[in-house]
Every structure is written in structure tokens, then in C-alpha cells.
Amino acid sequence: MSLIGEIFSRKKPLICYFMAGYPSLEKSYETAKALIQSGADILEVGVPFSDPVADGPTIQVAHEKAVKDGITPVNVFQLTEKLKKEFPDIPLILMTYYNPIYVMGEQDFCKLAKEKGADGFIVPDLPPEEAENFKRIANSSGLETIFLLAPTSHERRIKLIGEMSDSFIYYVSLTGITGERDTLPWEELENKVRQIKKITGKKVAVGFGVSKKEHTQKLSQISDGVIVGSAVVKLQGKADIEGIKSLVKQLKEGME
Numbered sequence: 314m315s316l317i318g319e320i321f322s323r324k325k326p327l328i329c330y331f332m333a334g335y336p337s338l339e340k341s342y343e344t345a346k347a348l349i350q351s352g353a354d355i356l357e358v359g360v361p362f363s364d365p366v367a368d369g370p371t372i373q374v375a376h377e378k379a380v381k382d383g384i385t386p387v388n389v390f391q392l393t394e395k396l397k398k399e400f401p402d403i404p405l406i407l408m409t410y411y412n413p414i415y416v417m418g419e420q421d422f423c424k425l426a427k428e429k430g431a432d433g434f435i436v437p438d439l440p441p442e443e444a445e446n447f448k449r450i451a452n453s454s455g456l457e458t459i460f461l462l463a464p465t466s467h468e469r470r471i472k473l474i475g476e477m478s479d480s481f482i483y484y485v486s487l488t489g490i491t492g493e494r495d496t497l498p499w500e501e502l503e504n505k506v507r508q509i510k511k512i513t514g515k516k517v518a519v520g521f522g523v524s525k526k527e528h529t530q531k532l533s534q535i536s537d538g539v540i541v542g543s544a545v546v547k548l549q550g551k552a553d554i555e556g557i558k559s560l561v562k563q564l565k566e567g568m569e
């Protein structure tokens with residue numbers, strides 16, 4: 314079983330997104346370390362990109378700054394390599410738009426990602442209909458592909474994603490862009506997660522808008538894992554390592 318699959322088989326993971334190279338490479342390394350040490354089970358490693366269409370203001374700013382500072386996929390791989398050496402049991406999922414993959418070439422990107430300690434990919438702007446080749450190459454390099462479903466996804470798409478997404482499916486809690494929210498559409502969320510699990514038989518983790526203990530508490534009752542991004546990245550931008558630790562501890566408490 315893959316590292317990601319293995320974690321899902323024994324717990325409901327807290328998955329934390331952070332931006333590589335933000336506000337500097339060193340600080341992003343410290344962020345990752347703080348996330349792991351305070352209880353993150355899986356990391357989503359953000360690859361800076363000039364046109365992050367699915368991201369809200371907090372993560373947009375992080376992309377922008379990291380791109381401006383010249384952070385490249387090669388820098389991101391230096392970071393994953395270092396993290397994997399230090400924390401071999403923590404899965405690293407690269408969260409990248411398709412363009413950086415396209416520029417390097419699917420084969421080379423996958424090969425390098427594997428060598429540098431990545432466990433899988435989420436490519437939010439690569440639709441499953443166009444992902445067959447990439448998935449084949451990623452999987453044969455020993456990397457997972459994780460796909461997203463949204464409140465607007467209907468049965469046919471749910472089935473397709475069920476086939477394309479490896480250890481779990483990322484369910485986007487609401488239509489819109491990433492960013493903290495006060496509340497989530499609970500009833501729809503619960504129904505949709507149940508429907509997806511029934512159709513696909515896969516584990517389903519929920520992200521978008523998660524920012525407090527009350528959210529992780531409810532989500533851990535209705536899903537198989539929880540994803541948090543903007544709440545982390547906001548603190549990351551201030552290099553507030555203590556703040557990151559206390560955030561993760563609180564979110565984690567909700568899941569116990």
C-alpha cells in the first residue's frame with residue numbers, strides 16, 4: 314500500500330497545505346516542520362505559479378511573492394527532498410497547476426518529483442478527461458494522482474473521478490475559490506460526501522474554507538479527512554511559526 318493509502322487506512326488525516334518558498338525557502342521549511350510537529354498527517358506542498366485561478370486572496374499573495382522571489386519547481390524539490398529525509402513517514406502531495414509540469418515535461422517532472430520525495434499530485438486545472446497520460450506516467454513513477462470533486466459534480470463525473478483518483482478524493486466544500494470561511498454548507502456537504510463514497514467506494518477528504526476547530530470537529534464525523542490551506546498560509550506569510558503550531562493543534566483537537 315502507498316504511504317498515503319496507509320495513513321487513510323488507520324486514521325482520518327489532517328492535511329495541511331503550505332506554499333513552498335514563502336515568505337522564503339527557509340521559512341517555508343520551518344512552516345512545514347511546525348505543521349508536522351504539531352500534528353499534520355499529510356502535507357500539500359504548493360508550487361508557486363503566476364496565475365493561480367482557483368486560489369483566493371491569501372494564497373494568491375503567496376504565489377505572487379514566491380514567483381517574484383524566483384522560486385522554481387527545482388527549489389520546491391529541494392524542499393521536498395529535505396523534508397522527506399527528515400520525515401520519511403509524512404506523505405508529500407505536490408499541489409501544482411499544470412503549467413510547471415507542462416514546461417518541464419510530464420515524464421521529467423514525475424521522475425524528479427519521485428526522486429525528491431513526493432508521494433503524489435493534485436493538479437487543480439487538469440481535468441480528468443485530459444489527465445490520462447499524466448496519470449499513467451505518475452502512477453508508473455510510483456506517484457499518486459488525486460482529483461477534485463465539487464458541489465456541482467454529477468454522477469458521471471463522480472464515477473470518472475472515482476477511477477482516476479488514487480488513495481482519496483478531494484471534495485471541495487463549496488463552489489468558489491480557496492479561503493477561510495466562517496461556516497460551511499453542512500447539509501449539502503454531508504449528503505454529497507455520502508453520495509461520493511457510495512458511488513466510488515473511495516476515501517473522501519474535505520477542503521476549502523476550513524479554519525477552526527468547530528469545522529474539523531464536524532468534518533471528521535462526515536468525511537475521511539480534512540484539508541486546511543489559507544488559514545495556514547496567512548500565518549506563514551507573517552512567519553508566525555508559533556501561530557501555525559497552535560492553529561494545527563486546535564484543528565487536530567477537533568478531530569480526536
Ligand SMILES: O=P(O)(O)OC[C@@H](O)[C@@H](O)c1c[nH]c2ccccc12
Binds near residue numbers: 367372490521523
Ligand atoms: O485555503 P482553504 O480554503 O483552506 O482550502 C484548501 C486549499 O487551500 C488547498 O488545498 C489548495 C491550495 N490551492 C488550491 C487550488 C485548488 C484546490 C485546492 C487548493
